[in-house]
Amino acid sequence: xxxSNLAAAEAFFEAYNEGMHIPxxxxxxxxxxxxxxxxxxxxxxxxxxGMIAFIDHMVTNTGHREYDPACAExxxxxxxxxxAGEDELMANLKAAKAFFRExxxxxxxxxxxxxxxxxxxxxxxxxxxxxxxxx
Numbered sequence: 001x002x003x004s005n006l007a008a009a010e011a012f013f014e015a016y017n018e019g020m021h022i023p024x025x026x027x028x029x030x031x032x033x034x035x036x037x038x039x040x041x042x043x044x045x046x047x048x049x050g051m052i053a054f055i056d057h058m059v060t061n062t063g064h065r066e067y068d069p070a071c072a073e074x075x076x077x078x079x080x081x082x083x084a085g086e087d088e089l090m091a092n093l094k095a096a097k098a099f100f101r102e103x104x105x106x107x108x109x110x111x112x113x114x115x116x117x118x119x120x121x122x123x124x125x126x127x128x129x130x131x132x133x134x135x
Contacts, residue, residue, distance in 0.1 A: 005046035010079045016058055016070035016114075024059045043088055057117040070102035071115035 012032065018021060019030035022029060034056065036048075043051070081091035102111065109116065 013075045013079070017067075017075065019067060022059050026059065029055060029059055036042035046122045046125035047088060047092070049125050050118040053121040054114045057112075058114040068110050068113050068115060070099045070107050070109055071113055073102045074099040076117060 008023070008035050012022075012028070033052065036052070074095040078095035081094045099115065
């Protein structure tokens with residue numbers, strides 16, 4: 001079941017990364033959220049909230065879609081880490097590293113990035129903040 005869920009999630013994000021417009025009233029979005037809400041074991045709350053924020057943001061952008069290569073690389077790295085059996089913390093780290101690798105190349109991050117929206121929600125939900133020099 002886990003590999004099927006991962007494949008479905010990867011296909012969803014791949015379609016988004018390729019520029020496919022996913023309507024806000026899409027049955028796929030509704031099914032994804034309903035399925036997620038019934039999972040017996042969810043990811044951490046910050047990750048869960050970030051994922052829902054990402055989905056909500058990408059489908060409510062009134063049809064405007066701007067490719068975000070840093071976000072695409074981050075989502076690929078996140079799913080690859082999960083597929084390899086890495087834990088959530090390592091998947092997050094690998095996604096962040098992929099994002100910054102793209103950013104350092106000079107990639108432009110769209111002002112209305114779904115990744116940025118998810119990151120802000122994730123950071124807001126973390127209960128244990130980094131130590132002061134790292135915050």
